Amino acid sequence: MKERDTARTRRIVLDAAARVVGRQGSGASVDAIARAAGVSKGGLLHHFKSRDQLLLALAEDLVEQWTAAVRAKVDPRDHGRGRLVRAYVNALFDETLGETGVPEHVTLYATLAGVPGVAELLRRDKERWREAFEADGLDPDRVLLVVRAADGAAVASLYEGGADPGEIEHTRRLLLALTEADGPPT
């Protein structure tokens, strides 16, 4: 295998950054991230011109990964309205039930929100989701309710440092059930 490969190194650095920032918060130093990636600080800054640029790239990467994760959760046999919302809910709760008990991408959004450029990035992403959900066909208020509740459940497990798996699973079922009906929620 090639010893020097820009794309591969960037990937390794971004993965390391996700781990370190996820653990230490946005205060994570460039040096710490570089060490975690098995790269020197100079080497890291060769690929990302500054710390902020690295964190912004990390945010972009996470948005992409999250989009892909939701798409992957769409049930191919599910052709009813709300299938994308169901995929969103399932992706989020599956992530929440992962190793840490905390949805990684949400942790990182929260941490990175202060980095210049990230807020704008998240706003554009939100707009894309809105359009996608609109095409999904469910009543808009119903979608709003379910998506907001899923987001809320995710951050709750974040703030409180991991949540009860039973409650998580219960909430997931509750939200999925709500996507099976249509019209304004009551």
Add this chain to the structure above:
Amino acid sequence: MKERDTARTRRIVLDAAARVVGRQGSGASVDAIARAAGVSKGGLLHHFKSRDQLLLALAEDLVEQWTAAVRAKVDPRDHGRGRLVRAYVNALFDETLGETGVPEHVTLYATLAGVPGVAELLRRDKERWREAFEADGLDPDRVLLVVRAADGAAVASLYEGGADPGEIEHTRRLLLALTEADGPPT
């Protein structure tokens, strides 16, 4: 007025800390907070033995303030089930519609979540809310849904750097309406 008053100084420092941390994130330096409070760094550290202790005290203060804010929003003429949930929703959305367009206490929870001791504090607080809502009488699933959705809406406005007031108000009405009915949500 007394020139030197421990309680008063602590209050001033905590208020300043809320402002500075809210603006600069958890990276806010002790010195910056001290300056904002009109106090020297040495003076500040006389009251709070360390930076972490200051931030933990800030978190405790915010939890208290938030609890008081919700209590204050309970409509005295409202004696139906779910009045506490309605107060919670109203308090959260009113805060979201404030100056910054972002709920201050949520911003600060997110920022402070990494500080030692804060996660534990938030967990205890969550438990208290659960009990209070249980006493409020609404169907538990309905409460879970509404509260999670309110939380989700709040953090959404956080990540995306301020949200559309029209959407906020729409969501509020949607959630309030859901607290008027009872039984499992459909």
Add this chain to the structure above:
DNA sequence: CAGAGCAAACCATATGGTCGGTTAGTAGAA
């Protein structure tokens, strides 16, 4: 060989925390 990937030393700055010393506030003696 030429250029890109990369490491390590280096620099300027900022930060958390400590310390000696100063002054406001207070309780009691005279």
Add this chain to the structure above:
DNA sequence: TTCTACTAACCGACCATATGGTTTGCTCTG
């Protein structure tokens, strides 16, 4: 009341450390 003795609030300088970013130079690849 006034003087004294003591406590605690507070300041400002100082220190060790950590951090973001730069520079220099080595090494691998094409």
